[in-house]
Amino acid sequence: MAESPPITSPFVEAAPAARHAAFAELAAAGPVRRVMLFTGVPVWLITGYAEAREALAHPDIIKGKGGDGPHRDVVPAELAAAMDHHLLGADPPDHTRLRRLVSAAFTRRRIEGLEPGIRLIVDGLLDDVSAAGERGAPVDLLAAFGYPLPLTVLGDLLGVPVDRRRDFQEWTSVAINGSVHPAETFVAAATALIDYVRELLAQKRADPSDDLISGLVAVREDGDRLSEDELTSMVFLLLVAGYETTAHLIGGGMQALLAHPDQLDLVRADPDRLPAVIEELLRFNGPAQVATPYRTAAPVRIGDVTIPAGEVVLPALLSADRDPRQFPDPERLDVTRQPASHLAFGHGIHHCLGAPLARLEARIALGALIDRFPKMRLAVPPEELTLQASMLINGLTTLPVVVT
Template sequence: MADSPPVTSPFVEATPAARYAAFAELAKAGPVQRVTLFTGVPVWLITGYAEAREALAHPDIIKGKGGDGPHRDAVPAELAAAMDHHLLGADPPDHTRLRRLVSAAFTRRRIDGLEPEIRRIVDGLLDDVSAAGEHGAPVDLLAAFCSRLPLTVISELLGVPADRRHDFQEWTAVAINGSVHPAETFIAAATSLIDYTRELIAQKRVDPSDDLISGLVAARADGDRLSEDELTSMLFLLLVAGYETTVHLISGGTRALLIHPDQLDLVRAEPDRLPAVVEELLRFHSPAQVAIPSRTAAPVRIGGVTIPAGEVVLPALLAANRDPRQFPEPERLDVTRQPASHLAFGHGIHHCLGAPLARLEARIALGALIDRFPKLRLAVPPEELTLQASLLINGLTALPVVVA
């Protein structure tokens, strides 16, 4: 095993074509490789579909007690505790307990009940897009629609008042991409986010309502309840994971359809396909590039490679969802593709709890966007669209379009 594994650069490639090509080139060397991330951290990167699926459910690949997030040598212990006690950072039996408590509040009834509100929000935002795009003026759909929708929905779900949502968005944007920001910038944003979630929790204890924070505060199972750090950590996870990934599912999905007009025409002609379309967009675009890092509790053999104990393992969801051994012609967008067996929401016990909400938002947003703007098209050549540098998120920096 090499002491200094090669640095891998897919995460900082500036365009979608270059990033996908870099992952594909990396995968050619094998489905399991030891590499050094752009952050300087050596990891075992898993690019194969079958291998990533196995790793995500392997009992000896564990989360431990957190500590693999950005700048953890500099993050104060109190702040780390307030961010790390959530589902994605826990193993059984702690994970089992947390999932039971959180599921009691994050119910399908609560998610399904949001559909009329999501449709109302979408219609209002598209009114703004229509006004901004009159007479062929270009509109940044990422800023005007794709970012604002999930922010508004998650704020409604959590009970965040409208006058605090801009701050909320700024803190979250830094927190999700902490590895590309200086330590002091990340710590300041994370501190502000945690401090604000504590304010919300205190308010909901005094004056509960029909929102998710009130539900989490009230959640009980066998006499158990969430601790203060568990509450702030779960809210931190929902804000960071539930907001940013949905933004880039909608924006990346829109880009994918616009650069594949034959597929867009199919969706326009058969809007009932939208649930399946969302699944193919999740596979094709993969808004989460990797799963949250894990560690080997014992030597693990995957894909013919033995990973020693104590090593960081990073399943590359984006690469796995384009593995030609699993998906014929993986670089081709095919909204009729069956079955939809992607790993965009993970696999195993850490499969994303918020997946139903992300799917609901994407289905409503894309359906309304396509219906409202039959002339929707990119305002720039596709190769001019750029991606943000990020370990976790596969996200555009802007999505300029023409709607009229």
Template sequence: MTTSTTPSPFTETTGPARHAAFAELATTGPVQKVMLFTGVPAWVVTGYAEARELLAHPALVKIEGGGPHMDAMPPDLNAAMNTHLLGTNPPDHTRLRRLVTAAFTVRRIEALAPRVQEITDALLDALEGEGDGPVDLVDGFGFPLPITVITELLGIPPGDRADFRRWSSVTVNGTVHPPEVYVDAARSMVGYVRELIGAKRADPGDDLLSALIAVHEGGDRLSVDELTSMVFLLLVAGHETTVNLIVSGTYALLRNPDQLALLRAEPDRLPAAVEELLRYDGPVQVTIPAVAAAPIDVGGVTIPAGEIVLPALLAANRDPSRFPEPDRLDITRPSNAHMAFGHGLHHCLGAPLARLEGRIALGTLINRFPRLRLADPAGEPARNPGLLMNGLVALPVVLG
């Protein structure tokens, strides 16, 4: 099969161009071989049924210990960053998930709701205090809410959170940064987390990192590399993705005033609205890259062994064969079995936390500011380039 030459959705940063590029790619079939902007060929899977099949396929495996700029990453640093759930396969994955699930419980997440509400209210107080002019919903609300939640959950002191923001921004979007910048950020974050682990061992707290350190099954515990990698994964899955959910969700509602009005009139629809926003413009473009361990027949093509596969969650969630009128936001949509959190073995462990933050953040924002509107209704906000994440660079709004 020839490699597709359609526009790369990963480098499309203007308004709806990313969704349009995925849709154009899908017109030639649900499974297409493309040349990524990194110069690496990969199979991008845009079909819902095909992506779901592949995410549960035993021959599709994660590239263990893999990540951006592997040629520049020292082995010890790579192990400290990438020995986590999304970068391992059974039986290692099974063991890790069992240990992590024992600490990252539903009860712990549900107990965060009052604190998430407090943080939300304080951030919106601060935004309202800036006056009548436009405010950026990314810097002022979307980013600080989940970074505060995840750093408090991990037990990271408030004075260290600005450094975490800088490091996580680079490590999450590693493919768009030079190797030396990525390695420097990774080394700084790993060094800090190792010191924090030492402090938590000596003086445990009522936080997730202390719980991860303490959890054990028989004689089995998480190693230091597994602990540092889990912190990195939580920053990606529990922070960057939630920023995108809150900001893109707000933008989608403001662009669809009929749906926003319905949600305000019937607030009980909020959980369903969050699910539809996750489907409509989800926070993740593709899953962490995987590789075919053996030839895989899917979508009318054969993916040869050894080749990279990227199930495109963003595209699958707008597959017209699964979702009628997929480009229309509809918070009453029935049977909304989207794949924004993946599927199968690597389904996102932090999905309940993302949903909790999304419900509280969006519900509070739209109820508190009934005149909330886009600062530039005619403009199209830019998206961040990159392979994994799908989020807006900024979203200027007027609170009213």
């Protein structure tokens, strides 16, 4: 089957507007289309909302035991096993079992109990932002706030000592963007991360506390419990999926509001609308470009296209959430829009387990930023903002702002 030339756009588009425009151009050629990625992998890219939603819940579009991460041809088997045995890489019945066990430790009550701590973390970080931004000095809001917040929250949730969290930041940044790093860089970062997760697991077994890793180690149901590879894989997934995505939900959300001052004024006038605002920001400029890859277990008809068995399927979340067939005037940020069923957290059995935590962090973070710095503005023209190259993440490299 013939493909178009390999596509690098939109994944390496540096300008935010150009990335969305590139996805729109791909969508205009059809909501289900076979393309060759710049990595050399042929995939079925699904850019339409209805089609992506159908694909994400289709029983014959599966994960196939995972193993679709970057550089898997050179990743040692032991390392791959320690990274790949998690929810996002499993199909039923394995997925059903894993989700049941993990959910027993990663409870809504545990997440809701984090709110007072998150507020304290936010207040402390904003004190630092305020000091750094005195007299109009530019502050990189991502470096000073967007990254440290979820890193600190995850560190507290998982029980990671404070003096090791900077290492986690460096390792996870490489791990989630592995396809744009050389293989040896990815393998080194993933190895260091997994080695330290194993150390943490040993510490929590010897001296358990009230943190999620201790909970995952202890959880059991009907004699079943998570294996060592499942434990390391779940912590790896929580770090990789819960860190950069939340940072860019906060950074991308603030960027969108600063670029639309009329919408920002509406939020300031009615802070109670923040939960709905977060949903519109997720739809308008979500932190994930695409879902992690799926495969067809049998021929599958999506829309007007039949995808053969054994093909890689890549739902384009960023594009689907701007599908004009689903969202009126999708290119417009509208914080008064009735909350819609966006796909920023996926759909179906692999809907993001950490979505409640991401929403909680974003609501507290954006609310505090808007309240604390009513005159915040970009420190550079909007066209100077750039995005990082990534297969998965839709995130800025920096977000320079003036807060006073």
